[in-house]
Amino acid sequence: MNIEKDRVVAIHYKLTDDQGAVIDSSEGHGPLTYLHGAQGIIPGLEKALEGHAPGDSLEVTVQPEEAYGEVNPEMIQQVPRAAMAGIDNLAPGMALQADDGSGNVHHVVVKEVGEEMVTIDANHPLAGQVLHFDVTVDSVREATPEEIAHGHVH
Ligand SMILES: [Zn+2]
Structure with a gap:
């Protein structure tokens, strides 16, 4: 068949x-x-x-x-580091689950950790x-x- x-x-x-x-x-x-x-x-x-x-x-x-799909630059965002104060050992490559406040869970990967801001990427890993x-x-x-x-x- x-x-x-x-x-x-x-x-x-x-x-x-x-x-x-x-x-x-x-x-x-x-x-x-x-x-x-x-x-x-x-x-x-x-x-x-x-x-x-x-x-x-x-x-x-x-x-x-x-x-x-292609990488969507709009899905790479900077968030204040203070918003991630509860996360230990924040480092590039770390996978996080972010709640957008309306019950949707997004899987994001930390790209860069700066003094003030953290860059996160919500694109599919592939x-x-x-x-x-x-x-x-x-x-x-x-x-x-x-x-x-x-x-x-x-
Ligand atoms: Zn079924």
């Missing part, structure tokens, strides 16, 4: 960045399962898998616009990155009507 819309697909994958460093992998936790055509995985990878069948292996390079996937299709099956209605795999 080939991969097409409204089928449940299981893939083994390894994701590396442009420098060849492994970002993520299905190794050790079994295949990733998703509903094809429901935006469950990044568009560039979904497109490349279309029509493939179990046992197929492919190498896919995905540009940022078909992955996590924004702006070219991604390389090594993928092997494990299985393909028809989705149930309920899965199609929900837009995800049960």
Whole structure:
């Protein structure tokens, strides 16, 4: 059975960045399962898998616009250091969860820590990155009507 819309697909994958460093992998936790055509995985990878069948292996390079998007400069902001007084060992690279006051939690990464101001980045950690996937299709099956209605795999 080939991969097409409204089928449940299981893939083994390894994701590396442009420098060849492994970002993520299905190794050790079994295949990733998703509903094809429901935006469950990044568009560039979904497109490349279309029509493939179990046992197929492919190498896919995905540009940022078909992955996590370009870095949005507006999502890099400076906040007063005083606003982060409760955080110990504030340092570049630290991941924080910021509450915007209306119940939304944003994941941000500290970029710079200055005397007065701290620069935080709310872009997806993989924004702006070219991604390389090594993928092997494990299985393909028809989705149930309920899965199609929900837009995800049960
Ligand atoms: Zn559901």
